[in-house]
Amino acid sequence: MALDDTWFTEIHGKDGSAFSLKLKEKLHEERTPFQHIEIYDTEAFGKLMVIDGCYMVSSRDNFLYHEMMTHPALFTHPDPKKVLIIGGGDCGTLREVLKHRDVERAWQVDIDEAVTRLSETYFPELCDSNGDIRARLLFEDGIKWVQEAEEASIDIIIVDSTDPVGPAEGLFTEAFYRDCQHALQTDGILVQQSESPLYHLELLKRMRKAMRNAGFREIQTLYYPQPCYPSGWWSATMANKETTGLDGFRENDVRNKIFKTRYYNADIHKAALAQPEFCKEAGLV
């Protein structure tokens, strides 16, 4: 069965697969100095943002990604107050971060302001917390921002970026991780989206190695479903600077959290830490 142009399709070339969403209409398209952004209304996934031909966020399934990029790291840290989001221009991660009442400051540093302006228009539910007094929305180069950050000034760094090609490439390097080390407090945690365990195992291994070479002590990959991303199965990788173990978390705080989530809870936190057998064999332990 052939798919025509009433579908948006992302092809995952080397893995010979493609995922498509049926469209109602194109709502917007622009080329910014950094990337090509399209916004669609879909038949069954709500609104859709596409960057450089790749799914970024859909109304229907973004809760999986945004919750898993945020809550495991924030509930693993003993007391996160200062959170830096690199990328994350759609503001969904920022919204999840600010659900934590003890967070005092959250910087979202995305190089492309257009992503945020379009998200405000087409994904207003993700931008609920943009006006929060604790939020700082900056449109700058995140790599440079981390380089210039004060030593030991940040509790959590969340790297919520596009794939490691184009503008996000520098976010997967040892040099960047060294700068993160420098910016993090001793109990600090870095968490980064780390692609599909089925499609991108070699990338995951390289990322983890670069984090280790940069001085991170423990490294823990988390797994979760994300239907609109390649293979529908996604991961995030946490790394700690010194003192915060990654295999435990503030479980009571999760069980007593006063905010709502749609995927994440204490059992899901533990579940996400489980390593599939082939990932163990690949050294992702």
Add this chain to the structure above:
Amino acid sequence: MALDDTWFTEIHGKDGSAFSLKLKEKLHEERTPFQHIEIYDTEAFGKLMVIDGCYMVSSRDNFLYHEMMTHPALFTHPDPKKVLIIGGGDCGTLREVLKHRDVERAWQVDIDEAVTRLSETYFPELCDSNGDIRARLLFEDGIKWVQEAEEASIDIIIVDSTDPVGPAEGLFTEAFYRDCQHALQTDGILVQQSESPLYHLELLKRMRKAMRNAGFREIQTLYYPQPCYPSGWWSATMANKETTGLDGFRENDVRNKIFKTRYYNADIHKAALAQPEFCKEAGLV
């Protein structure tokens, strides 16, 4: 980007999505008395079997489904000796079942012999155990087979069927579950593929209700990734007849198992039991 006929595409109509695999060539096609079967060689997923336009099994990702349809139930049961597989004609589930050395008899009852003959040709690795002295490959109506089974003669029933339309429809009914109850020993467990938690939550709720109405005591849905199935996120639902709790399992036996798996292990077993928040809210607890 349009996809032409060098791709196989399954469209998930009501969910407005589609998953496609790039093809090298069509290897076989036939219409049996029961269904339309196609076999392809793909660019990156190995061989592919399609039934009535739906992905059944690919070489690359079937390990996820087959392991999760088998090992959680068999390691939950205290001592499974007699295992019935309804459907499962590709023989991948049978192979996983027979990895358990204490299993004495495994019946695979698939209505369509062609599925097994094609699997022997194109997925020989799934058919490794077809010659096992403990295996019985039957090509009959599984619903009728269970109706006529001796009372309390089976330890585990695995329903490894196609979607609940066409020949598999009767496998999702209270009447069928009553027959399963009758055929199971008191410590028996039923496990059934139960579709996508994201796309088919209402079906999951109906299945679980029908199982409960048929007299099953505890019902537990398990979650796992399955890239080539709709949404890439899949589930199985276990139900116990009387005495076997579904929240524990023979963890030491899993940790000391002498056979290899690629996804399943003790941590993954526990992880699969975790209920996402929206599934809890839907009553899947």
